[in-house]
Amino acid sequence: MGDPPRMIICGFGNPGREDDGAGVAVAQRIEEQLPAGTTVQYDYQLNVEDALAVVDKDAVLFIDASVGEFEGTRLSEVTPETVINYSTHAMTPGGILRACEELYGRRPPAWLLEIKGHSWELREGLSARTAKNCDAALRITAKIVHFIRRNGPAAVTSTILKEMMQYGEEKNSHNR
Amino acid sequence: MPRKITIEPVTRVEGHGKVTLILDDNNNLTQSRLHIVEFRGFERFVQGRPFWEAPVLVQRLCGICPVSHHLAAAKALDVIVGAGTGNGLTRVGEKMRRLMHYGQILQSHTLHFFHLASPDLLFGVDADPLIRNVIGVAMKHKELAVRAVLMRKYGQEIIRITAGKKIHGTGAIPGGINKNLSIAERDLGIKGAEGIPSIDTIVSWASDAVELFKDYHAKHRDFIDSFGAFDSNHLSLVRSDGALDLYHGVLRAVDAGGKRILNDVDYQDYLSHIAEEVRPWTYMKFPYLTAIGKENGWYRVGPLARLNTCDFIPSKLAQREFEIFKSYTNGKPNNMSMHMHWARLIENLHAAEVIRELLSDPDLQNDDLVVKGTKNFEGVGLLEAPRGTLFHHYRIDKNDLITMCNLIVSTTNNNEPMNRAVHEVAAATISGKAEVTEGMLNGVEVAIRAYDPCLSCATHAVGKMPLEIAIEDLNGVVLDRKTRN
Numbered sequence: 001m002g003d004p005p006r007m008i009i010c011g012f013g014n015p016g017r018e019d020d021g022a023g024v025a026v027a028q029r030i031e032e033q034l035p036a037g038t039t040v041q042y043d044y045q046l047n048v049e050d051a052l053a054v055v056d057k058d059a060v061l062f063i064d065a066s067v068g069e070f071e072g073t074r075l076s077e078v079t080p081e082t083v084i085n086y087s088t089h090a091m092t093p094g095g096i097l098r099a100c101e102e103l104y105g106r107r108p109p110a111w112l113l114e115i116k117g118h119s120w121e122l123r124e125g126l127s128a129r130t131a132k133n134c135d136a137a138l139r140i141t142a143k144i145v146h147f148i149r150r151n152g153p154a155a156v157t158s159t160i161l162k163e164m165m166q167y168g169e170e171k172n173s174h175n176r
Numbered sequence: 177m178p179r180k181i182t183i184e185p186v187t188r189v190e191g192h193g194k195v196t197l198i199l200d201d202n203n204n205l206t207q208s209r210l211h212i213v214e215f216r217g218f219e220r221f222v223q224g225r226p227f228w229e230a231p232v233l234v235q236r237l238c239g240i241c242p243v244s245h246h247l248a249a250a251k252a253l254d255v256i257v258g259a260g261t262g263n264g265l266t267r268v269g270e271k272m273r274r275l276m277h278y279g280q281i282l283q284s285h286t287l288h289f290f291h292l293a294s295p296d297l298l299f300g301v302d303a304d305p306l307i308r309n310v311i312g313v314a315m316k317h318k319e320l321a322v323r324a325v326l327m328r329k330y331g332q333e334i335i336r337i338t339a340g341k342k343i344h345g346t347g348a349i350p351g352g353i354n355k356n357l358s359i360a361e362r363d364l365g366i367k368g369a370e371g372i373p374s375i376d377t378i379v380s381w382a383s384d385a386v387e388l389f390k391d392y393h394a395k396h397r398d399f400i401d402s403f404g405a406f407d408s409n410h411l412s413l414v415r416s417d418g419a420l421d422l423y424h425g426v427l428r429a430v431d432a433g434g435k436r437i438l439n440d441v442d443y444q445d446y447l448s449h450i451a452e453e454v455r456p457w458t459y460m461k462f463p464y465l466t467a468i469g470k471e472n473g474w475y476r477v478g479p480l481a482r483l484n485t486c487d488f489i490p491s492k493l494a495q496r497e498f499e500i501f502k503s504y505t506n507g508k509p510n511n512m513s514m515h516m517h518w519a520r521l522i523e524n525l526h527a528a529e530v531i532r533e534l535l536s537d538p539d540l541q542n543d544d545l546v547v548k549g550t551k552n553f554e555g556v557g558l559l560e561a562p563r564g565t566l567f568h569h570y571r572i573d574k575n576d577l578i579t580m581c582n583l584i585v586s587t588t589n590n591n592e593p594m595n596r597a598v599h600e601v602a603a604a605t606i607s608g609k610a611e612v613t614e615g616m617l618n619g620v621e622v623a624i625r626a627y628d629p630c631l632s633c634a635t636h637a638v639g640k641m642p643l644e645i646a647i648e649d650l651n652g653v654v655l656d657r658k659t660r661n
Contacts (some may be wrong), residue, residue: 015343016235024343044242044343046293048321049329052371073247103322163415 003150004037005058008094009141010050011042013065019117022082023063026115026137030145038145045155046091057108058082061144063137064115065130072169073137075144075161078110086108109153111144111161113137136168143167191220191463195620197602199577203342205607208599209625210591219581225255227572228350230581234568235344242563243280246272248568250555251424252632253350256572260422260551261444263322268542269352276338276347277559278527279577281422282378283331284562285479285524288628289385292323293517294621297392318504320388323381326373334531337361345646352546357535363537375532379493382525386497389518404597404623407432409465409474411589413560420498420526422560428485429465429475434508438465443558446567452584463584464589474592477564479519484509491533494526505658513597516626534618563628587629597623 011027013020024042031040041053054060060078068074079102083093091099093112099106115137119127120124126134143164148156192269198207212338221234235242250273255261265273295313314321339345340355347353357365368374373381393400409432413425427446429438438449453470464473475481483502489495502521504510510519532542557568563588571580587594601623605616 016233042343047287047328049332050324052325052329099314103318105323122218 004035005153006056007038007059007061007145007148008057008066009034009038009040009061009063009145010046011040011063012044012046014044016122016124018117018119018121018123018125019127020025020065021124022065022115022117022118022126022130022134022137024040025126026063026113026134026141027136029134030141034145035149038149040168046059046093046096048091048096048099050091050096051103052096054096054108055100055104055106056168058147059159060093060110061113062096062110063113063141064093065117068114070114071116072133073116073165074114074116074167075139075140076112077113077156077158077161080107090117109156111156112142116165140164140168182225185443188638195624197606199607199618203606203608204600205603206421208602210595219583221326222353222578222581223539226576227256227570227578228576230239230570230578231348231350232344232346239285241280242345242561243276244559245337245343245568246339246565247277247423248557248559250348250350251559252555252568252570254557255444255555256552256570257350259351260545260549260552261442264547264549266542266544266547267539268356270423271534272338272353272356273348275357275540277339277532278337278425278530278534279331279334281331281525281527281562282382282531283328283335285520285527286324286327286331288562289389289517289524290321290327290519293520293625294320296625297389297620299519306522309600316478323384326371326480327378327381329371330368330373330375330378334365337365348570349546351548354545356542356545357540358583359541362535362540365531375479375528375535377446379525379528379532382521383493386518386525388520389521390500393518400514401406401512403619404601404626405511405514405598406593407511408476408593408596409437409468409472410484410509411465411475411477412482412485412565413443413539413558414486415490416440418485418487419490420482420494420523422482422527424559427558427565430485430509432509433513434484437467443567444556446556446558446569450584450646452588460591461584463589464592475589476511476593477589478515478516479523480510480513481520481564482560483519489522491526491529492573493529494522497522497525513600513623528628563587564589580585587627590627590629594624594627594629597626602642 009027009030011025013023013024015021016026027040027042036068062078066074078097078099081092082098093110097107097110115130115133117127118129144156147160147164163168197205198208200206200641218234218551224232225233229255231246234245234249242544251262254264259265261398282305290313298317335345337357339347339403358489364372366375368377409429411427411429412423414428415421415425425436426440427449428436429442431437441449449466450463451466452463454461462474464470465475466473472549483498489498501518553573554571555569566586567584569580569582598620601619605619609616
């Protein structure tokens with residue numbers, strides 16, 4: 001049996017701006033539970049040097065807060081962006097993958113776990129609703145790490161992603 | 177019919193900004209305004225908090241340059257804990273902070289030039305926006321882009337080993353620092369590691385970057401010398417002997433011709449020399465030198481201003497480039513906005529040289545981290561952040577709670593110059609033209625980006641940063657709208 005896939009979890013956001021720190025919160029909480037070969041990093045924002053951090057990994061999970069029109073969490077595959085749009089100093093996960101392709105000629109498979117945020121004021125701590133969403137995100141993260149270690153990143157399909165999200169959200173509803 | 181053109185928000189500028197251009201019936205520019213939604217609620221937010229929390233709290237202001245706010249706050253609080261006004265720290269205390277600060281300068285200047293400025297320089301202002309970004313640079317100039325990634329990574333490693341962690345670092349505390357540099361951390365900085373270049377390599381690459389600009393300048397002299405150029409005053413800290421110093425010094429200002437208008441004053445007394453004007457159409461204030469007044473007392477800060485105010489650069493390679501830079505204007509202040517990029521790259525080289533020198537300094541392994549003295553109830557901390565002079569001013573009460581906070585950030589200092597730059601470029605490229613092209617609009621953005629404004633908006637969650645360009649008539653009716661996602 002070969003070595004397990006090398007995976008990296010990249011949580012990003014500003015914990016000083018309430019729910020914007022949701023991705024960092026989940027990355028920090030999962031850090032101590034992770035098996036060998038899986039690494040975690042967190043920062044205020046993604047930027048082009050993160051291409052260097054992820055390019056040689058077998059799988060990448062980005063975790064970020066979101067203002068998207070959904071409830072709870074959303075898990076999706078990341079594809080390289082064709083149009084790069086970032087403000088001065090931040091890049092999107094798709095931009096990072098595109099940078100991997102252009103700079104290093106390869107890119108790892110990657111997924112984005114979005115956590116619905118509700119409040120963005122200048123305070124530490126998550127809103128109650130987003131803290132709940134982070135609980136689900138934590139379970140989903142643990143589940144996807146376990147799945148990829150056992151089955152490899154190529155086995156992650158859209159059906160698997162849906163099952164993982166359902167798993168996280170169902171647990172949340174049981175705990176309410 | 178008169179038209180109002182709005183560019184909102186400005187691309188590749190942190191947070192949100194909006195440019196409004198009003199043209200008359202003949203398409204001549206009648207007015208231009210750069211609106212920046214500055215977040216000033218922070219000054220109220222810290223009131224009532226214990227003062228020792230400030231160096232960590234202020235990092236919430238900005239996810240881009242948290243180190244600058246962290247250190248400026250710590251410098252102000254040094255005064256409050258009786259640790260002097262910049263020269264009272266232990267050797268390890270001051271040098272660790274300097275190392276952190278120059279690491280921040282290196283990573284920020286690298287980011288700005290390679291990711292913001294070089295796409296405009298390499299592809300031209302009129303180029304397709306789809307390639308005019310860092311990926312475009314990567315596709316056409318792969319080695320350059322790969323170097324930029326590694327240089328930025330190196331700067332961030334320097335911050336990590338001095339601040340302790342990437343988010344909400346705690347390296348600087350009132351009166352000193354909370355850690356020194358271990359031998360392992362020192363060796364990482366000097367020799368590098370897998371994926372992290374050595375400091376000698378960084379110095380070499382920083383030197384190459386200056387050459388890259390000079391080469392471009394030689395081929396595009398008209399554009400670089402004339403684009404957004406205008407006379408101004410210049411303000412920055414300088415070391416007491418006139419040297420470039422980005423961490424500490426005295427305040428100096430010169431006018432467009434080089435005449436000294438603020439003569440190396442103690443920044444604890446900045447309110448005697450600088451005031452802030454409020455204008456009704458924007459939240460962001462307009463600082464000015466009180467000795468000259470509101471009308472003509474505005475000034476530029478940042479790399480260009482710093483090379484205009486200082487007498488020399490105290491590192492060998494950067495000093496050599498400084499002499500070339502100064503000779504281009506016969507020793508007079510340089511008022512060409514696009515030369516900001518040149519100045520920034522010379523500073524970047526200086527930052528790399530300073531890091532190299534500090535890493536070999538045995539003082540960084542000393543254990544006397546903090547000093548304390550007689551408590552004061554007010555303190556001012558200034559430093560030269562990547563984008564320019566940053567002011568932090570606090571007052572506390574007898575319970576050690578903050579009662580007043582005043583911040584003047586670099587972008588606020590550059591408010592009037594950025595407005596002037598927008599006007600100059602718009603007048604030259606848009607005024608009198610019947611059709612406004614993408615290239616013209618980008619030209620306005622290029623002028624703003626030379627100042628690298630930071631709009632204090634670290635919140636970045638997915639969906640928060642679309643780009644929208646709207647063309648409106650005078651009644652606010654949108655005539656055209658372009659969105660980049």
